[in-house]
Amino acid sequence: TETIRMTIAAGLPVHSTGVAYLENFLIPEVDKRLAETGDYQIEWTKGWGGTIAGQFDMFEAVEDGIVDMAYVNTLFEGAKLPLEQITFVTPFGSTDLKQTMATFDKVRGQIPELDEQFLKHNQRRLAISGLVNYHMVSTFEINSLDDLQGRKFGAPGLAANWLEGTGATPVSGSLSEYYNSLKTGVYDGILMFESGIPTFKFYEVAPIITRVGFGSQLTTNITINEDKWQSLPEEVQQVLTDVSDEYEAQLVEATVERAAKGLQTAVDNGATINDMPKDEIAALAASLPNIAKLWATTTDEKGLPGTKMLETWMQASRDAGVTFARDWDKE
Amino acid sequence: MTTQSRRAESIILAVARVMAFPTTALAVIGSVWIFAIMILVNADVFGRALLSRPIDGVPEIVSLSIVGIVFLQMANTLRMGRFISSDMLLSRVQAWRPRLGQALEALYHAFGVVTFAVVTWYVTPKFIEAWVDGTYVGSLGRFTMEIWPILLIIVVGSALTLLQYLAHALHHLLAAANLAAPPAPHPGDHAEFD
Amino acid sequence: MDPSTIGLISLALMILLIQLGIHIALVLLVLSFVATWMIRGNIDVAGSLLAKAVETSLQSYSFGVIPLFVAMGLLISVSGVGRDTFDVAGRAFRRVAGGLGMATVAANAVFAAINGSSIASASVFTKLAVPELMRQGYTPRFSVGVVAGSSVLGMLIPPSLLLIFFGIIAEVSIGDLFTAGILPGLLLAGAFMLVIKLLIRINPGLVQSEQMASAPDSDTTLGKALLKLLPIASLIVIVLGGIYGGVFTPVEAGGVGALAALILAALKRRLTLRGLWHVLTETGYVTASISALIIAAHMYANMLALSRLPNLLGNWFAEAEFSFAVLLLIYLVAILLLGTILDAISIILILLPLVQPIMMAQGVDMVWFGIVTIIAVEIGLLTPPLGLAVFVIKTNLNDPDISLNDIFLGTMPFALTMLFVLALIVMFPIITLALV
Ligand code: NA
Ligand code: NA
Numbered sequence: 034t035e036t037i038r039m040t041i042a043a044g045l046p047v048h049s050t051g052v053a054y055l056e057n058f059l060i061p062e063v064d065k066r067l068a069e070t071g072d073y074q075i076e077w078t079k080g081w082g083g084t085i086a087g088q089f090d091m092f093e094a095v096e097d098g099i100v101d102m103a104y105v106n107t108l109f110e111g112a113k114l115p116l117e118q119i120t121f122v123t124p125f126g127s128t129d130l131k132q133t134m135a136t137f138d139k140v141r142g143q144i145p146e147l148d149e150q151f152l153k154h155n156q157r158r159l160a161i162s163g164l165v166n167y168h169m170v171s172t173f174e175i176n177s178l179d180d181l182q183g184r185k186f187g188a189p190g191l192a193a194n195w196l197e198g199t200g201a202t203p204v205s206g207s208l209s210e211y212y213n214s215l216k217t218g219v220y221d222g223i224l225m226f227e228s229g230i231p232t233f234k235f236y237e238v239a240p241i242i243t244r245v246g247f248g249s250q251l252t253t254n255i256t257i258n259e260d261k262w263q264s265l266p267e268e269v270q271q272v273l274t275d276v277s278d279e280y281e282a283q284l285v286e287a288t289v290e291r292a293a294k295g296l297q298t299a300v301d302n303g304a305t306i307n308d309m310p311k312d313e314i315a316a317l318a319a320s321l322p323n324i325a326k327l328w329a330t331t332t333d334e335k336g337l338p339g340t341k342m343l344e345t346w347m348q349a350s351r352d353a354g355v356t357f358a359r360d361w362d363k364e
Numbered sequence: 365m366t367t368q369s370r371r372a373e374s375i376i377l378a379v380a381r382v383m384a385f386p387t388t389a390l391a392v393i394g395s396v397w398i399f400a401i402m403i404l405v406n407a408d409v410f411g412r413a414l415l416s417r418p419i420d421g422v423p424e425i426v427s428l429s430i431v432g433i434v435f436l437q438m439a440n441t442l443r444m445g446r447f448i449s450s451d452m453l454l455s456r457v458q459a460w461r462p463r464l465g466q467a468l469e470a471l472y473h474a475f476g477v478v479t480f481a482v483v484t485w486y487v488t489p490k491f492i493e494a495w496v497d498g499t500y501v502g503s504l505g506r507f508t509m510e511i512w513p514i515l516l517i518i519v520v521g522s523a524l525t526l527l528q529y530l531a532h533a534l535h536h537l538l539a540a541a542n543l544a545a546p547p548a549p550h551p552g553d554h555a556e557f558d
Numbered sequence: 559m560d561p562s563t564i565g566l567i568s569l570a571l572m573i574l575l576i577q578l579g580i581h582i583a584l585v586l587l588v589l590s591f592v593a594t595w596m597i598r599g600n601i602d603v604a605g606s607l608l609a610k611a612v613e614t615s616l617q618s619y620s621f622g623v624i625p626l627f628v629a630m631g632l633l634i635s636v637s638g639v640g641r642d643t644f645d646v647a648g649r650a651f652r653r654v655a656g657g658l659g660m661a662t663v664a665a666n667a668v669f670a671a672i673n674g675s676s677i678a679s680a681s682v683f684t685k686l687a688v689p690e691l692m693r694q695g696y697t698p699r700f701s702v703g704v705v706a707g708s709s710v711l712g713m714l715i716p717p718s719l720l721l722i723f724f725g726i727i728a729e730v731s732i733g734d735l736f737t738a739g740i741l742p743g744l745l746l747a748g749a750f751m752l753v754i755k756l757l758i759r760i761n762p763g764l765v766q767s768e769q770m771a772s773a774p775d776s777d778t779t780l781g782k783a784l785l786k787l788l789p790i791a792s793l794i795v796i797v798l799g800g801i802y803g804g805v806f807t808p809v810e811a812g813g814v815g816a817l818a819a820l821i822l823a824a825l826k827r828r829l830t831l832r833g834l835w836h837v838l839t840e841t842g843y844v845t846a847s848i849s850a851l852i853i854a855a856h857m858y859a860n861m862l863a864l865s866r867l868p869n870l871l872g873n874w875f876a877e878a879e880f881s882f883a884v885l886l887l888i889y890l891v892a893i894l895l896l897g898t899i900l901d902a903i904s905i906i907l908i909l910l911p912l913v914q915p916i917m918m919a920q921g922v923d924m925v926w927f928g929i930v931t932i933i934a935v936e937i938g939l940l941t942p943p944l945g946l947a948v949f950v951i952k953t954n955l956n957d958p959d960i961s962l963n964d965i966f967l968g969t970m971p972f973a974l975t976m977l978f979v980l981a982l983i984v985m986f987p988i989i990t991l992a993l994v
Pocket of ligand 2: 940
């Protein structure tokens with residue numbers, strides 16, 4: 034039996050869903066399948082919770098070979114992976130993560146630059162995952178767009194654009210500051226994904242959840258360093274590919290379930306859930322600048338197919354039956 | 365005083381003069397930057413609280429700035445002898461065998477030369493890549509800031525720190541060879557606060 | 559060589575090389591670089607890890623405001639407000655032996671409510687309290703020791719960056735953690751004061767080097783004293799009110815506090831342009847030397863993770879089926895041991911994921927567990943060879959007559975007191991949970 038050393042890392046702690054499935058499913062399952070033939074075994078070095086590289090450095094850590102395999106938060110890599118940001122610049126679309134992932138898979142076939150960008154940074158993707166849906170979590174009631182006037186919202190990265198033009202003030206803070214800022218009133222609300230609401234117990238300080246439906250977001254990839262990949266025997270490559278596919282399928286099930294449970298947990302702990310009226314959502318969408326077009330143009334200027342990506346993505350989504358609150362590509 | 369030691373003293377003096385200007389200049393920029401960050405944080409806080417108008421990108425600017433500030437100050441901080449070390453053993457050696465103490469100091473500072481040479485060597489390609497690719501932090505449509513200037517500061521600051529380590533090492537070496545007076549342990553010119 | 563062996567050797571070498579007197583940041587950087595090179599068998603990987611540490615270790619808003627907290631401490635000192643406060647404290651405590659030491663603890667407890675980190679507390683109080691303590695005849699070791707010891711209150715009494723961090727990693731309510739930190743913080747402050755009293759009774763020479771200087775301004779009336787307290791009180795009101803009134807976050811408080819202290823110093827006509835320049839220069843020195851350590855410690859922790867040492871420790875933990883009491887004891891000892899060589903955040907990152915599932919299976923209250931963890935981790939700020947609070951004091955003090963070892967020795971009674979309070983909280987969880 035030949036022993037292969039593999040360093041695998043994540044910026045998030047081991048009990049966060051995506052990392053827990055690496056620890057409890059992917060690693061043991063790979064070990065099990067390799068043991069079936071007994072030709073190879075992997076000696077894993079695990080660096081969860083940012084002990085080897087943090088969330089913001091992970092993509093580069095894989096590129097440099099500091100780690101071999103990693104849970105990479107692609108949503109923080111807007112500069113190096115612009116095309117991967119497509120869901121964040123086309124909000125108010127699908128709220129079905131599984132469907133969003135299926136659509137993305139189709140688009141991957143049509144736009145080879147998507148995967149080439151990973152290779153350009155010396156790695157390849159083995160699995161994708163994301164978040165089910167984003168809503169508003171706030172200390173005050175939101176019935177109409179007017180209620181947002183002058184309110185301060187914690188909003189991460191590109192999601193801050195979802196409030197542009199609503200009269201609310203997006204404040205770019207980190208997840209770690211949300212709880213305390215809501216508690217003391219530095220923020221009046223936050224944009225939050227469903228599964229994160231119970232994780233960080235935001236209902237304790239901001240008990241009103243307004244379902245807006247900014248849509249499912251693709252945020253994460255499992256990637257492997259390309260040099261490492263090429264050094265692996267074919268059998269190991271095959272096992273990693275197969276198990277990663279299963280990891281992806283299992284993880285999305287767990288994520289969807291966790292999101293639904295998350296809202297329920299919030300209600301059980303005294304939160305109220307309201308649906309923002311349809312016409313108010315439409316008004317909210319209409320008030321935004323066309324962030325998708327801006328993103329597409331900027332991406333084109335970098336020599337990447339931004340406009341093509343936008344059009345292909347929107348069309349593939351429509352083909353799958355998704356109606357957007359705005360046709361981002363057609364304005 | 366022998367001719368040799370006179371020459372050694374003049375070398376040390378010349379090196380100190382040459383190093384003083386660039387290290388001080390960078391440190392001055394770093395100090396002004398600290399002041400600017402203070403103003404920026406307050407403008408953001410009060411803009412948000414009083415006018416509902418925060419300044420976009422303050423967390424990103426402050427996060428990157430600290431890296432820049434530190435590397436602008438690094439060489440000067442070393443020049444002033446403010447890097448932290450344990451002096452228990454070294455102070456005893458200095459008292460017991462002064463020249464051995466100086467030789468050890470020279471060796472320790474040589475460690476610094478190598479370390480910062482390695483830092484400079486490995487950060488330089490990161491700087492070039494960020495410059496060519498236009499790598500930025502922040503988010504499109506709101507606030508973006510290219511990171512190459514910060515990486516450039518790391519490269520320049522590390523290179524200067526390397527040179528400062530070299531200057532210290534040289535001084536200690538000459539002192540160990542009994543050609544020059546040992547450097548003052550704490551050359552700092554800090555103000556007295558009451 | 560096996561990676562974990564390389565990791566172990568690097569630990570032994572670190573302790574040795576630091577004692578030899580090499581710059582501590584250099585020791586950590588060189589060892590991490592060489593060890594990573596050996597573990598991964600590739601020098602470029604080690605170089606990339608070094609470049610990553612240099613570029614990203616400091617990149618956060620919380621680190622970004624460190625210079626502002628440092629500047630705030632210097633400005634409070636320049637403005638004479640610190641001196642005034644201690645005049646009054648000295649007057650209030652003048653009949654009590656060790657009064658100014660106790661006043662330092664009390665003032666630190668108050669200051670802890672307006673800042674989120676021990677680095678900030680240590681920076682501010684080194685400038686504020688140490689010169690005054692020494693002027694009044696306290697030994698240098700005691701003076702720095704009491705400042706180092708009471709600086710840990712900054713992380714225990716809310717707001718606290720470390721409690722926020724724990725809350726996120728452990729998925730515990732940060733609000734509950736904050737509330738739970740209040741009583742242990744006050745208890746610790748009380749215990750520190752008691753220890754000062756005991757030290758004086760047992761061996762006054764440890765505390766006072768000479769005839770104590772008489773309490774200053776014996777003609778000060780109560781009214782005058784209160785007037786002197788007005789500036790520091792208004793500073794506290796501004797910062798505390800700002801944080802709890804929702805105007806700014808504890809991190810942003812560094813910026814607001816620094817500006818408020820600047821204005822205060824200007825109003826008191828104690829700050830010339832030249833003085834301001836000296837403050838900024840000194841802030842630069844302190845920031846750069848502390849930051850070099852943070853970068854190096856960060857890379858060292860990365861290297862240890864690559865060496866698989868934490869993995870092996872975790873496996874051993876999971877396989878041995880310990881009783882709860884034994885498990886908790888091992889956990890706390892592990893924190894204390896790691897605390898000698900790693901920074902607080904790295905320790906939590908390495909240990910918590912290993913232990914938390916086991917603790918939760920035992921039905922342990924995570925809020926209590928969080929406070930216990932934080933106190934144990936904070937003891938590490940005070941223990942050699944790597945004690946961040948001690949380093950902060952050393953660099954802020956910039957006094958060649960007070961060595962690093964003097965500070966470590968002076969800090970010892972306070973580290974032991976923390977251990978005692980930790981034991982109390984382990985035995986009586988109600989101390990943390992009463993207010994929650
Ligand atoms: Na605090
Ligand atoms: Na320590």
